[in-house]
Amino acid sequence: MVDITPADAVPPAEVAEMELYHPHSWWTKYVFSQDAKVIAIQYSATATAIGFVALMLSWLMRLQLGFPGTFDFITPEAYYQFITMHGMIMVIYLLTALFLGGFGNYLIPLMVGARDMVFPYVNMLSYWIYLLAVLVLVSSFFAPGGPTGAGWTLYPP
Structure with a gap:
């Protein structure tokens, strides 16, 4: 009769799987991570950061509505771009x-x-494409003429 210990009954984890779920450095954990929870945190942090940009735009729109003509940098074109x-x-x-x-x-x-x-x-790649899209969107604020001013018809409500 063969004695089986609890350690023998559980197969050892593969090295690739252990590296996937337990990265060794900060760089591999947060930059090249394929763990869904880490990617979820990356999405949430990036969405919150770009949400603060939208919050600033809403404050500028409310300033213009509350005190019309007081702020010279909020032109009618800029106001439309903010919206x-x-x-x-x-x-x-x-x-x-x-x-x-x-x-x-x-x-x-x-x-x-x-x-x-x-x-x-693919999940990791989709986050990095999303981050690139956010950076392109933010860089449009610094383009000559400013960002697009198409109004609410640019996206479906």
């Missing part, structure tokens, strides 16, 4: 990213009992 960018940031870059990217990556694996999302590399 467009505020709406686009809130609908596309904040709410969609926070609910789908943040809460979705964090809660869906818990709800279905999975350890991670199905395609972790």
Whole structure:
């Protein structure tokens, strides 16, 4: 008769799987992580940061509405650009990213009992594409003529 200890009954974890869920350095944990919870935190932090930009735009719009003509840097064109960018940031870059990217990556694996999302590399890549889109959006504020001023018709309500 062979004696089986508890250590023998559990198969050892593969090295690649251990590195996937337990990175060794800050760089591999937060920059190249394929863990859904870390990606959810990245989405949430980025969406919150761009949400503060939308908050500043709403404050500028309210200043113009409360004290018309007092602030010279808020021209009618700039006001229209503020409305467009505020709406686009809130609908596309904040709410969609926070609910789908943040809460979705964090809660869906818990709800279905999975350890991670199905395609972790694609999940990581989608965050970096989202971050690139946020940086392009913010850089449009510094372009000649400012950001787009298409109004609320730019995105579907």
